[in-house]
Amino acid sequence: MSIPTSEINSRQKLLIDSKAKKQESKIWQKFRQFYLGPIIAFVVFLALWQSVPVLLGLEHYILPKPTDVVAAAIEDWSLLWPAVQITVVESVLGFFVSAVVGIGVSILLASSKVLERSIYPYAIVLQTIPVVAVAPIVVIWFGAGYNSIVVISFLIGFFPVISNTLMGLNSVDKNKDELFTLYNATKWQKMWKLRIPSALPYMMTGLKISCTLSIVGAIVGEYIAGIGGGKGGLGYSITVAAMQVKTSYLFACGIAAAILGIAFYLLVSMFSNYMLNSWHDSAIKADK
Amino acid sequence: MAASSMEVVSYQRVSKVFNSETVALMEFDLSIKKGEFVSFLGPSGCGKSTALRLAAGLERPSNGTVKIFDKSPKKVIKQTNDIAFVFQDANLLPWRTILDNVLLPLELRGGNKKEQKKEAIRVLEMVGLKDYLDYYPRQLSGGMKMRVSIARALAAKPKILLMDEPFAALDEITRQTLQMELLDIWQKEEMTILFVTHNVFEAVFLSTRIAVMSARPGRLSSEMEVDLPFPRKLELRTDPSFSQYVEDASLLLEGSSIKRELI
Ligand SMILES: Nc1ncnc2c1ncn2[C@@H]1O[C@H](COP(=O)(O)OP(=O)(O)O)[C@@H](O)[C@H]1O
Ligand SMILES: [Mg+2]
Numbered sequence: 301m302s303i304p305t306s307e308i309n310s311r312q313k314l315l316i317d318s319k320a321k322k323q324e325s326k327i328w329q330k331f332r333q334f335y336l337g338p339i340i341a342f343v344v345f346l347a348l349w350q351s352v353p354v355l356l357g358l359e360h361y362i363l364p365k366p367t368d369v370v371a372a373a374i375e376d377w378s379l380l381w382p383a384v385q386i387t388v389v390e391s392v393l394g395f396f397v398s399a400v401v402g403i404g405v406s407i408l409l410a411s412s413k414v415l416e417r418s419i420y421p422y423a424i425v426l427q428t429i430p431v432v433a434v435a436p437i438v439v440i441w442f443g444a445g446y447n448s449i450v451v452i453s454f455l456i457g458f459f460p461v462i463s464n465t466l467m468g469l470n471s472v473d474k475n476k477d478e479l480f481t482l483y484n485a486t487k488w489q490k491m492w493k494l495r496i497p498s499a500l501p502y503m504m505t506g507l508k509i510s511c512t513l514s515i516v517g518a519i520v521g522e523y524i525a526g527i528g529g530g531k532g533g534l535g536y537s538i539t540v541a542a543m544q545v546k547t548s549y550l551f552a553c554g555i556a557a558a559i560l561g562i563a564f565y566l567l568v569s570m571f572s573n574y575m576l577n578s579w580h581d582s583a584i585k586a587d588k
Numbered sequence: 589m590a591a592s593s594m595e596v597v598s599y600q601r602v603s604k605v606f607n608s609e610t611v612a613l614m615e616f617d618l619s620i621k622k623g624e625f626v627s628f629l630g631p632s633g634c635g636k637s638t639a640l641r642l643a644a645g646l647e648r649p650s651n652g653t654v655k656i657f658d659k660s661p662k663k664v665i666k667q668t669n670d671i672a673f674v675f676q677d678a679n680l681l682p683w684r685t686i687l688d689n690v691l692l693p694l695e696l697r698g699g700n701k702k703e704q705k706k707e708a709i710r711v712l713e714m715v716g717l718k719d720y721l722d723y724y725p726r727q728l729s730g731g732m733k734m735r736v737s738i739a740r741a742l743a744a745k746p747k748i749l750l751m752d753e754p755f756a757a758l759d760e761i762t763r764q765t766l767q768m769e770l771l772d773i774w775q776k777e778e779m780t781i782l783f784v785t786h787n788v789f790e791a792v793f794l795s796t797r798i799a800v801m802s803a804r805p806g807r808l809s810s811e812m813e814v815d816l817p818f819p820r821k822l823e824l825r826t827d828p829s830f831s832q833y834v835e836d837a838s839l840l841l842e843g844s845s846i847k848r849e850l851i
Contacts, residue, residue, distance in 0.1 A: 339704070414779055431619065475675050475677070475679045476679060476681065478673075479673070479675070479679055480646060480696070481665075481698045482645075482665060482672070482673050483693045483697070483744070484665055484666055484696065484697070485696045489696055493692070493695075493696075494681075497681070497683045500683070528696070558666070
């Protein structure tokens with residue numbers, strides 16, 4: 301009451317200042333701990349890569365320098381950017397179909413023990429067939445180009461979803477299952493209110509695996525199914541660049557595919573964290 | 589007729605054998621009347637949980653019969669909300685809020701959503717958690733989780749509450765608080781409670797009757813009435829009459845294991 305206002309102000313300021321400093325040092329600490337190392341490693345890697353072709357006198361079509369790759373990407377940007385877009389559409393479609401079909405089939409199989417027991421073994425056998433080996437059949441059925449590419453992307457991304465989801469649907473805690481039994485829950489009440497929520501972390505794991513695979517599927521699909529008259533995606537660009545020995549551009553395409561994969565993975569991870577936010581341990585650890 | 593309508597749970601020479609070798613329960617005979625608070629007291633492995641699970645219809649007797657209101661437990665579960673079970677771990681669904689956890693039994697039975705919510709809030713208020721409706725289980729302490737679990741069991745207005753060592757994992761202070769709250773609830777809601785414990789103090793403090801059990805094979809070795817007046821408060825624990833009951837129950841418990849060794 302008798303403290304002069306100026307003193308209060310200076311004390312408050314001190315408090316705020318120290319708080320801000322703490323915050324700043326915390327961010328810096330976190331940066332140093334988690335990001336500084338990888339950034340330095342990346343810079344060193346780029347420097348080495350830049351100098352090796354020069355030191356060994358390698359031609360740019362054998363091993364292009366990072367600067368060559370960037371130059372090629374800028375020069376052929378009008379080819380690269382549409383190719384990236386097409387691959388994005390193909391792989392996102394493939395991913396969505398594998399997610400929806402994978403989760404749907406899992407729920408159907410898990411809803412009946414007989415169905416699961418008789419069909420799941422074949423699902424495992426099918427999983428061991430390399431999709432690349434059957435891809436030409438897909439092309440015969442769905443024609444060259446777009447449709448086949450999406451189907452191949454779907455085939456590659458589908459199995460991780462189904463195997464993970466099924467595992468989740470069948471790993472319900474016994475006490476919780478009995479709780480539902482005691483309340484006379486129907487089979488489908490158990491499915492929607494217990495088994496599917498219990499399986500959510502497993503489903504998300506499946507989706508995370510599947511999303512990067514769907515990009516692999518789209519690119520491999522383009523190798524095999526061609527473009528069927530339409531515009532080509534990254535896979536097609538890579539084939540063409542390889543034939544023309546445009547190695548720098550080839551590198552640019554590869555890096556673009558990698559960035560695509562990472563971005564897709566991060567997006568699905570964010571979705572997964574959002575879905576599991578309220579309860580799953582791994583998500584809780586992540587937001588701490 | 590009058591006697592049988594008072595009988596809520598009846599075990600008639602019930603045996604339970606697992607995997608055709610483990611005799612979890614042998615010739616278990618017990619009749620529990622309306623409004624009783626019966627504890628199953630015994631060492632670990634003596635078939636306490638099995639006896640409770642038989643009453644809930646979660647296990648089928650290998651021999652003999654278990655009846656709830658003169659019907660099979662399975663039938664009672666199918667037709668009514670009369671039986672509720674509280675597990676040792678709170679057994680909450682981590683993806684549901686406290687309110688939604690308590691709503692679960694009501695939701696599964698269907699009905700008016702508004703009424704259900706009112707009822708859920710009523711029972712949560714009873715266990716002192718009205719301010720935590722939107723919390724998730726992971727944000728609560730062990731004792732609070734158990735309170736939610738009890739609230740969930742009460743939500744469907746059961747006539748019989750089956751509890752399998754619900755307080756075993758809690759610290760002593762929380763346990764004592766919850767014991768008194770449980771007694772309050774038992775008197776308010778006019779339920780019959782079957783309570784499994786291996787803690788003699790807990791059994792004496794809570795029960796109107798104790799069924800002492802012994803292991804290998806699991807069976808009922810003796811019964812004891814606890815004639816201490818209600819409401820029972822913390823002070824009762826230092827009362828000589830309480831100590832006497834604890835001593836008696838301990839002797840019965842020991843006796844049952846000594847008898848076994850002599851055989
Ligand atoms: N599902 C089961 N399968 C096989 N054995 C079991 C099963 N449940 C209980 N038992 C056995 O039955 C005996 C009694 O178990 P239980 O009723 O859980 O005892 P308590 O609850 O008194 O500790 C133990 O020997 C236990 O191993
Ligand atoms: Mg037990």
